[in-house]
Amino acid sequence: MVANLAVYLLIDRMGNTRDRANDKLDHVLGLRVRWQGEIMCQMAHKNKVMRSVNSPDGVHCVDIFVRPDGSFGFEAFRRDVEDGRGWFPVGFFGALQFDHEAEAWQTALLKVPWLEETAQKKQS
Numbered sequence: 001m002v003a004n005l006a007v008y009l010l011i012d013r014m015g016n017t018r019d020r021a022n023d024k025l026d027h028v029l030g031l032r033v034r035w036q037g038e039i040m041c042q043m044a045h046k047n048k049v050m051r052s053v054n055s056p057d058g059v060h061c062v063d064i065f066v067r068p069d070g071s072f073g074f075e076a077f078r079r080d081v082e083d084g085r086g087w088f089p090v091g092f093f094g095a096l097q098f099d100h101e102a103e104a105w106q107t108a109l110l111k112v113p114w115l116e117e118t119a120q121k122k123q124s
Helices: 002-013 018-028 099-112 115-123
Strands: 032-035 041-043 048-054 060-066 074-080 087-089
Touching: 002 087, 060 087, 060 099, 074 099, 099 115
Parallel strands: none
Antiparallel strands: 032 041, 048 060, 060 074, 074 087
């Protein structure tokens, strides 16, 4: 699988559009990807987002998700509105695993500086 991934990264660098490279990765490996410059970040099809919270300025968000194996995780993202390419992971927390959604949420509150204040405002 890693060899295929390297091949498609090389193909993209040779001039194919990212959409075409994404289509190939989706078809061959069953992956969805997010691009950040030359870096590609894997997003599995089967992770289900349980909660998504945007920062007040709409530039950041945190997703709490459940994996197919039943474990939970979270990721922090950023987008540049003028860029138009979508959301990019900035926290790189996605590999952390938790047994319960509440554990993932509590850890996200500790790790993502703006999240706690935003969550408190939403509850008010």
